[in-house]
Amino acid sequence: MKRIITIGREFGAGGGELGRRLARELGIAYYDRDIILRTAKASAHLSPEQVRRWDERVPHEFGFTQSLFNFYDRPLSEELWNAQVKAIRELADKESCVIVGRNADYILREFDHCLRVFVHADRNWRLMHMRELMPDTPFDQLEADMDSADHARRNYCAKHTGQIYGDSRNYDLTLCTSKLGLDKALEILLCAARNL
Numbered sequence: 001m002k003r004i005i006t007i008g009r010e011f012g013a014g015g016g017e018l019g020r021r022l023a024r025e026l027g028i029a030y031y032d033r034d035i036i037l038r039t040a041k042a043s044a045h046l047s048p049e050q051v052r053r054w055d056e057r058v059p060h061e062f063g064f065t066q067s068l069f070n071f072y073d074r075p076l077s078e079e080l081w082n083a084q085v086k087a088i089r090e091l092a093d094k095e096s097c098v099i100v101g102r103n104a105d106y107i108l109r110e111f112d113h114c115l116r117v118f119v120h121a122d123r124n125w126r127l128m129h130m131r132e133l134m135p136d137t138p139f140d141q142l143e144a145d146m147d148s149a150d151h152a153r154r155n156y157c158a159k160h161t162g163q164i165y166g167d168s169r170n171y172d173l174t175l176c177t178s179k180l181g182l183d184k185a186l187e188i189l190l191c192a193a194r195n196l
Contacts, residue, residue, distance in 0.1 A: 005022060012121070013120050021186050026193060026194075172192070
């Protein structure tokens, strides 16, 4: 039977790592940033560079974004969202996979064979985890990046789904990696995924 697992995550909580490990354990495909390129291919109007620029962000400088309107007078972010929805649904229709980010939980909400997961952690744990992954990055830069990424994801989610990012009611399972650790979180996730 086909299994689709979507993983929303806070920056630094280990959601991407859990997704990669889960996909490897289950022997299924893993998608994260690759969806960006698939999204660009799904739209005749977007280049991969444009998609990367707007990935999980809401344009906030209207004067700048107005120049990016296409001939349908839709902002680029709306076109990107529509192309992303198409790409994610095509992946889920085609094969078992783990999809990290991109509001895939919302996009695939009507899929019966889909496990929607959110990974979160205490702020300090996330900062220490990112410090381990990027030891040469100054601590204040890690903190600023974390705040910026979380803010962008919340705004992107609210704009395109009308939901609150990380609200447990939108998921089948939430995992706190600062309490469980990554290994235990993976064990729980594997058990849930195998019982889909």
